[in-house]
Amino acid sequence: MTQAPPPSLPQLAQLRGVSKFYENGVEALRDVDLDVRAEEFLALLGPSGCGKSTILRLIAGLEAPSAGTLTRSFAAGSVGFVFQEPTLMPWAKVFDNVFLPLRLAGQSRGKAAAAVEQALALVGLEAFQNAFPNELSGGMKMRVSIARALAPRPSLILMDEPFAALDEITRFQLNDDLLRLRHETGATIVFVTHSIFEAAYLSTRIAVMSPRPGRIVAEIDAEAPRGAENFRSSPAFAALCEAASNALHRAMGEEAS
Numbered sequence: 001m002t003q004a005p006p007p008s009l010p011q012l013a014q015l016r017g018v019s020k021f022y023e024n025g026v027e028a029l030r031d032v033d034l035d036v037r038a039e040e041f042l043a044l045l046g047p048s049g050c051g052k053s054t055i056l057r058l059i060a061g062l063e064a065p066s067a068g069t070l071t072r073s074f075a076a077g078s079v080g081f082v083f084q085e086p087t088l089m090p091w092a093k094v095f096d097n098v099f100l101p102l103r104l105a106g107q108s109r110g111k112a113a114a115a116v117e118q119a120l121a122l123v124g125l126e127a128f129q130n131a132f133p134n135e136l137s138g139g140m141k142m143r144v145s146i147a148r149a150l151a152p153r154p155s156l157i158l159m160d161e162p163f164a165a166l167d168e169i170t171r172f173q174l175n176d177d178l179l180r181l182r183h184e185t186g187a188t189i190v191f192v193t194h195s196i197f198e199a200a201y202l203s204t205r206i207a208v209m210s211p212r213p214g215r216i217v218a219e220i221d222a223e224a225p226r227g228a229e230n231f232r233s234s235p236a237f238a239a240l241c242e243a244a245s246n247a248l249h250r251a252m253g254e255e256a257s
């Protein structure tokens, strides 16, 4: 008698044999197979121009594949996007910036107030709802941008190098905030980064990409215990960085060091 296979984790998105050509003839992706599993923190790690942002846009439904299949199993309104720049409206208070996606979804200010305040509390900015963006530091602006993505309570958050423009100390703080937020909200996160260290610190899985046309060349299980006081100096963190670094070197056609 054959045993039934173990139940697989639910998937929010599935890419099979996905290629993407832009109108100018650029082949951004070639034959990409990738799953986004519920409740994971998936990092897309790869060199500049390898198609990481293209994958996010495909998952969000902002682009269509040129070939292959893409299946989405989340509601259209249940995805949040965080970009490298905070992209806040400078003329609007923090509250109204975070309210924006709820306003676009047709909610009144009064009805949305609790959700906006809760999202701001999640990023530690509940006291700044009446501030304007130019009164905030770069890290605080990014927190507002994250709160805006969280306000509609999406099941999936797509983050495109959100901390790349921040100094390292702020970046480390926001990395820790993000781990806490994921824990508190249960959201699935797909996170684009160039940083091996950031991918190793944050992720439960790292998909390593080749240079353009991008393909997934390695998937690294990164479910290391994050409870340690200082995970960044732990052997588990070092091992993850080494595995990701070696996969990236192989992808770049170099000898792994």
Ligand SMILES: Nc1ncnc2c1ncn2[C@@H]1O[C@H](COP(=O)(O)OP(=O)(O)OP(=O)(O)O)[C@@H](O)[C@H]1O
Residues within 6 Å of the ligand: 022, 023, 024, 026, 027, 028, 046, 047, 048, 049, 050, 051, 052, 053, 054, 055, 212
């Ligand atoms: N709308 C577009 N039209 C034409 N070419 C595009 C378009 N968007 C992206 N590309 C090209 O497709 C390739 C992949 O771009 P993409 O932004 O997805 O890569 P990336 O890995 O996110 O890059 P980076 O790490 O530098 O942000 C690049 O060569 C880029 O120039």
